[in-house]
Amino acid sequence: ALAARRGDRCCGLLTLASNPSFVAHEQWPSAMAGETFDAFLANDRTLADPEVVKVEPGARVLLRVINAAAMSNFHFDLGALTGELIAVDGFRVEPVKARRFPLAVAQRLDIRLTVPREAASHPLLALLEGTARRTGSVLRAGAAPVPRIAETAQAAAPAVTLDLES
Numbered sequence: 202a203l204a205a206r207r208g209d210r211c212c213g214l215l216t217l218a219s220n221p222s223f224v225a226h227e228q229w230p231s232a233m234a235g236e237t238f239d240a241f242l243a244n245d246r247t248l249a250d251p252e253v254v255k256v257e258p259g260a261r262v263l264l265r266v267i268n269a270a271a272m273s274n275f276h277f278d279l280g281a282l283t284g285e286l287i288a289v290d291g292f293r294v295e296p297v298k299a300r301r302f303p304l305a306v307a308q309r310l311d312i313r314l315t316v317p318r319e320a321a322s323h324p325l326l327a328l329l330e331g332t333a334r335r336t337g338s339v340l341r342a343g344a345a346p347v348p349r350i351a352e353t354a355q356a357a358a359p360a361v362t363l364d365l366e367s
Contacts, residue, residue, distance in 0.1 A: 257342065303362065
């Protein structure tokens, strides 16, 4: 419903959720069992069955990414696409072009991008800082097949920093 209020400029919302900081580890053995947090979600789905958003090849898309996690920072990765960050938490910012954006707890990012004119699937992935775990959705332009995406990346994501602040 929130995406619908934005009209044709916003094809959908991507909401991330997790709480792995409460998982038991050597320094905090009395925390919750790791099985409690067995998945990271994007719009209530895992990468085993990701949300696929159909877009027209060559379309301009506005993504609103919301980190609904209580204790988890992410890196939002556009893969081969380049996006333009135009707002943070609803406030317009000096546009920043990149393929990866830091996303802090409870933060919202508005990212504008143009889908290439060729039919292709474009994974939009949220990588949990300090781990190789990830979740996400897929933009599908045209009749392109949607590839299977592993829930674990090849390398751990670095810590989220304030590098975009400068």
